[in-house]
Amino acid sequence: MHVLEVKLVTKRFSDQGRPAVDAVSFRVEPGEIFGLLGPSGCGKTTTLRIIAGFERPDGGIVAIRGHNVTGLPPEKRKVGFVFQDYALFPHLSVIRNVMFAMRSVVAAQREQYARGFLCMVGLTDVDHRMPDQLSGGQQQRVALARALAAQPQLLLMDEPFSNLDAGLRDVTRREIRSLLKAQGLNAILVTHDQEEALSFCDRLAVMNQGRIEQVGTPEEVYHHPGTPFVAQFLGRANLLSGTANGASAHTELGEIAIRPRVSGQVLLSLRPEHLSLVATETAEGAGEITAREFRGHDVTYRVQYGGKAYIAHTEYTHSFFPGQLVHLVPREPAVVLRNTSAPLQTEETNSDQN
Amino acid sequence: MLLPLAYLVIRAAEADPAQLASLIFRTRNLVLLHNTVLLTIGVVAATTVLAVPLAWLVVRTDIPARRAITLLSVLPLSVPGYVMAFALLGLGGNYGFMARVFNISLPRPSGYWGALVALSLYCFPYVFLNVRASLSGLDASLEESARSMGHGPARVVLRVILPHLRPALFSGWLIVAIYVLGDFGAIALMRYEVFSYAIYSQYAGAFDRVYAAWLSLMLLALALIPVVMEGRLLARARFARTGTGVARRIRRTALGVWRLPALLFVALAFAASIGLPFGMLGYWLSLSSPWAELPRVARAFLFSAGAAAPAAMAAVFIAVPLAYLRVRYPSALSRATERIVYVGYALPPLALALAMVFFSLRAARPLYQSLPLLVAAYVISFLALATGPIRAALLQAPRRLEEAARSLGLSPLAAFVRTVVPLLRRGMLASMVLVFVITMKELPITFLLAPTGYTTLSVAVFSRTSEALLAEAAPYAAAIVLFSSLFVGLLLRYEGRGE
Known part of the structure; x- marks a missing residue:
């Protein structure tokens, strides 16, 4: 069974003009890290927000593990979301940010569990700091720990590495990829950085102007681009x-x-x-x-x-x-x-x- | 809110056609209009002349004691117009301060110049705050690039700085204009015949309520002019705003030989705006011991607080959902709601109070001269003040936080309560304090709507001063000024955070 199936999803923000997302279809297989790659304004983030339930599509179906979730509110979907700017709750300490996600855990055990998740993303000794006292890389990890703590069926990441500086970005990317793989988690990464998409994802979809131009493994899309856009977007x-x-x-x-x-x-x-x-x-x-x-x-x-x-x-x-x-x-x-x-x-x- | 206004119109419409014609086309109306416009323009001009140099000195020059000057430039806000008028009145006259202490008999300030001085000294901090914020937000590179293009310093001021200041000046002027149009205390004490004074004398003395209603409607129309202008301005302000953070601080101009004249100007301004009211309060307080009056002052304070506290809480309670809708779901409806709230602020308080009187007499008799009606009028008048800090706080609580909470399994309401409300707490508190303090010193609405015997601080100051019982008014005025200083501190703190 597919972890996620997106079928002919369309979203229009204004009555005139082309849709922001235009009949987009793809599937995510178990254990896979899937990428949505495209220039800014191509509809990749909107697609991700539709999967999360933050936006309602005008048409099409989103199914998670075979269940149609198109009409479900975000809180009913068991989908984790890592925002580009992390969206940590500024009034809560690191540990409380992570504990916030644990709805099904007995209150007494939450703190211990939260520590576990923070350890998993490589964070120790920052439990009681406030988000604004953390570096960008640490905030990013807290956001990931918080998303994982809700035990999602699918993790969505919206340009999660774009706010990190170049050196940190490579390291974090590698670590998070191996973490996701070790946990057997399914994830969708949205990015405009072709190198990031090629190195991070198992398969990816290249989007342009609201449409998917090509879906395939990084090697396939790089060596066998289907369209002029894909050929030029993935390198020279x-x-x-x-x-x-x-x-x-x-x-x-x-x-x-x-x-x-x-x-x-x-x-x-x-x-x-x-x-x-x-x-x-x-x-x-x-x-x-x-x-x-x-x-x-x-x-x-x-x-x-x-x-x-x-x-x-x-x-x-x-x-x-x-x-x-x-x-x-x-x-x-x-x-x-x-x-x-x-x-x-x-x-x-x-x-x-x- | 629109309901009481409707009653104002109904009341006004009761006049029969012949009477109507004589009411509307009285030459007296023209005189009132002339006086009102003249006073508004005069106060706007005077506040600008006072405030712009002060702001420039504080932000752009090396004048000493900049922090103290800033504080003192805002402090007059704690001296309401009618207290300023009280101080001016105490200065002159046969039994005034000058006569008693220096044996110089000055004429009592009254009429146009009295009102102008009292209102300008109270209002100029509004212009000062706006201009100061705008000056310190000016990007140095704008000026530098103009200089590099070959424009001299004078041309830079004219072509770069002034256009940049224009929105700040306009919004400062609008606040001043709204205040002057709505002011009642200073004008009544100075006996200057403008609309609000005429409304009051018709209502209280002549009992010609139809004419009072008509005068209110005329004043209302006049007050709507700045509101419409503000709407235009807001639409344009979007273009005026530049991108993100300011790169560098502006270099300060060395005053050199101008240092002394500049300090002299500052000293003079403060002598008038702060020295005068505080000195007069001190003088009158020293004349007769205020301690005997203290229990009654305390009672008046409790009356003031008893009306202001529920008003502040109700205003915040209403402002939160309004601001939330406006920020999260911008639509024609939420925009219209915001404008209505803003109109409430611009409504001349006397017209609003009169509308409430008509409304309660006609439709809700038990409410007439009751505390709930007074509180409702306060809320209508000051709701806009409450939405400000809450909206600012909401803008700092991005929608992503709620989305994050919902993706973690929380319902929309739970997400709001657990992520947004904690961030709003400060804004809500600030709004509450702001409305509370402003309501404490409010005069016209209180004067008309307070239940019989419900003598608040502001009413006590006004009624005693208008009967020339200056020494008796002093302890009440002192209480207001002391309490209002809290408001100034709050305002400065807010300002400081904005930088």
Whole structure:
């Protein structure tokens, strides 16, 4: 049985305009950490709030472990929620914040149980501090302990790491992931950070403009993006059009391998790291390097090819310089995209998220 | 709240057409209108002239004793207009302070200038507080960027600082205007013929209640002008507000040679606004020992508190759900409710009291001159004050807290009680104290609606002063001023937190 099933959920905030959430469907399997990834305003947080019961969908069904909960108020759903700003009760100490969640535990035992949960998230010695006396990372853990203390069937997390600074974020993310896995908890993470989604989730849905563009494992969505949006949102991508003929296609870069096999006009995606540069003397059919960025572990080149700019990441051993003439040679087959959503305006959008 | 007002209209409509025409088109009405507008504009101008330099000195210059100056600039709020008038009246005249102590016979201040001075000295802290908050909230980088674009200091003041101060000035002026339009004590003591004075004399002396009702309606219409303006302003204020926190503190201007004139100005302002009333109180108290009067003062204090306490509690009790609806479920209805509450505050108290009289005489006879009616009038008048702190506290209790509680299994009501109410406690207490203290010194409503023999502090001061029994009024006035200082302390604390 699915832990969560979301079926054709739609939510509209104003009468005119497109819905904030548009016929969204997905399932979460037992033991899975699921991600909702997308740019701000794509409807991911609204979807999460609908699952929690804070918002009523205009249409569609939310079912938890086979029970339709669409009409249930939040307190009846047994769903934990970790807010982006944690929403700790400012008038209660840490331990009382956690004890607040224990409705079914005998009053006398609550404190002891709460200590257990605080220990579980790695917090000791802060029981009697007030929330405003804690660091961001500690607040985050208290919020998690409080959500876990209610023994939810499903834990929802709305950008829980975005208020932590970069160094702390990585550590906390790793620890919380192993904690969730050790407890066998189901969780849904909402984030706009593609690296976070790829490393934290077992499966994820990429959302754009209220719709789900693609659902899959991190590897699937990264290596086999279904749409131009997914290709560009999950890291940099070179988009090129061409005429496919089975296993290869004719493009501006010449005849290149593609997958899967198709025929006709296609839109293709090539990751920058899948392109290598080969020096050439003749200007015929070659590109010119317009910029070079040294990034430590690799070098990013911009290559002007005909009227278009391409990006390529190469190893540090190769050295090319602006003004040089080069050929771009794909090392992997290009991925054929479904041309359902409009491609982003340039290949630069969203490319520098991290 | 609208019900009593309806009775005001009904009462006014009882006039037959011929009588009506003579009532409305009396030249006297024009005189009243002229006087009222003149006084309002005069007080607004005078408070600005007093308050803006003080605020600027405190916030933007290196003048010494800034904290003390701030405190003293707010302290006059504890001296209600009628006590200020009492002090002014005590100064002059044949048996006044100047005559007795220095043997100089000054004319008794009265009429326009008397009322203007009394009201300005009481009201200027409202403008001061607004301008001060706005000045200290001004982002230094705004000025610096204007300077870097080649604008000189004078142009910066004109093009950057003044536009920034405009909303603060407007809201300060509105409070002052509402107060002046509604004031009754200072005006009656100074015998200056404005609407509220005319209403009172018609009601109390001439017993022409139809004319009193008409005058009330005219005053009401006049008082609605600032309210409408405020609505416009609120709509615009959203654009005026800048983003989050202020980056840097503003550098203070060195006064240099202007230090002495500045201090002189400050000293003069305080001599008039604080030295005068406190000195006069001290003088009259020293003339005749107040101790004999003490039991009666205590009785009056208990009467005041006996009406103010239930009013404060009722106001808070009503304000919490109103503020909650407004903050959590903004809708046309909750907005309208808020505006009505605000109109209640802007209602000239005398008009409101008169409306309550008509209402109780017609529809609820047992309520006439009863304590519940008095309390109800207080609540209508001061509900807006109670919603302020509660709303501010509610805005600091984000909706997420309730959502978090509900995701942890609490019902909506339990979530409200266990997460929001604890955070509201301070705001509720502040509201209660605020309404309580303001009600303690309220005069016009008390004067008209209090049960017979229910002599509160404010009524005692007013009736004794109006009969020129200044020494007899002094202990009651002193009690009010002492008690009201609490209010000033509260206001300053609130202000301090806002920074």
